[in-house]
Amino acid sequence: MKNIHKADLPLLRQLDNEVHVWFSIPDAVTDSGQLAYYKSILSSEEQQRYQRFHFDKDRHLFLVSHALVRKMLSSYVDVDPADWQFSAGRHGRPEIAGPAGIPALRFNLTHTAGLTGCLVTLDADCGIDAELISRRGDLLAIAGKMFADSELVMLKKLDGRALLEQFFIFWTLREAYCKAVGVGLGFSKKDYAFETESDDGVKIRFDAPASDAEDHWQFTILKPGADHVVAVAVRAEVQSGKDVVHRFIVP
Numbered sequence: 327m328k329n330i331h332k333a334d335l336p337l338l339r340q341l342d343n344e345v346h347v348w349f350s351i352p353d354a355v356t357d358s359g360q361l362a363y364y365k366s367i368l369s370s371e372e373q374q375r376y377q378r379f380h381f382d383k384d385r386h387l388f389l390v391s392h393a394l395v396r397k398m399l400s401s402y403v404d405v406d407p408a409d410w411q412f413s414a415g416r417h418g419r420p421e422i423a424g425p426a427g428i429p430a431l432r433f434n435l436t437h438t439a440g441l442t443g444c445l446v447t448l449d450a451d452c453g454i455d456a457e458l459i460s461r462r463g464d465l466l467a468i469a470g471k472m473f474a475d476s477e478l479v480m481l482k483k484l485d486g487r488a489l490l491e492q493f494f495i496f497w498t499l500r501e502a503y504c505k506a507v508g509v510g511l512g513f514s515k516k517d518y519a520f521e522t523e524s525d526d527g528v529k530i531r532f533d534a535p536a537s538d539a540e541d542h543w544q545f546t547i548l549k550p551g552a553d554h555v556v557a558v559a560v561r562a563e564v565q566s567g568k569d570v571v572h573r574f575i576v577p
């Protein structure tokens with residue numbers, strides 16, 4: 327592995343001040359040559375997962391998503407997309423495990439109907455969640471079980487589209503945070519609450535005794551289209567907020 331100098335890698339240098347979100351629309355990727363290339367860069371484990379999907383649309387979403395991760399990571403450093411190695415951290419959170427000697431890139435992947443997104447940071451815990459805004463049962467009943475009491479109170483003041491959107495804002499924020507800290511479904515959902523109406527952005531509040539530092543987290547809500555809500559969580563030192571830059575790309 328050759329030595330990699332940040333000065334030679336402009337996109338990597340941007341991560342000193344930014345975090346990047348790369349979005350792709352899976353249905354827009356139809357070129358057979360491109361899809362064959364995506365398959366060729368998957369690891370054997372990813373190939374096996376790819377083969378196991380029952381529905382074509384799920385298989386396609388998996389393929390575009392994992393190609394997106396590999397291609398975008400390779401846009402930061404001189405590593406072939408096929409050469410990335412990943413390992414599962416606590417609760418299955420994927421982390422970069424190789425090649426050796428590369429800068430401390432971190433990433434998180436999300437995929438949902440119609441959208442896939444890959445978040446990339448330099449050396450910062452990070453999580454992303456995208457959801458299709460669609461009605462799924464009794465939102466207030468779900469929120470009563472899954473969300474903090476203050477979030478439920480706010481949702482009860484809303485109806486129609488406003489309720490639907492705010493529900494998914496809370497949902498994606500909570501998922502993005504859980505994904506950033508790498509915890510699974512066992513994590514208590516009532517120990518923290520989001521405030522989304524403050525003038526200085528989204529805030530997380532922890533119940534005492536605090537298990538985490540409120541001002542060490544930066545949350546961003548993105549609406550990359552009319553049908554989706556996306557939340558990004560990045561662990562950041564106090565007052566060192568980074569710009570969240572998002573772009574659409576065909577990987």
Ligand SMILES: CC(C)(COP(=O)(O)OP(=O)(O)OC[C@H]1O[C@@H](n2cnc3c(N)ncnc32)[C@H](O)[C@@H]1OP(=O)(O)O)[C@@H](O)C(=O)NCCC(=O)NCCS
Nearest residue numbers: 417418419420435436437455472500504505508509510511
């Ligand atoms: C595993 C989990 C993180 C996946 O989230 P999801 O919304 O179903 O799916 P997403 O598309 O956003 O993310 C999936 C990707 O996240 C990554 N991932 C898997 N486990 C992860 C973990 N523990 N932490 C962070 N990322 C994880 C993988 O790259 C995965 O993609 P892959 O399955 O194609 O390899 C989620 O089911 C979970 O356990 N959440 C815990 C938080 C919670 O309780 N949420 C309830 C909302 S209030």
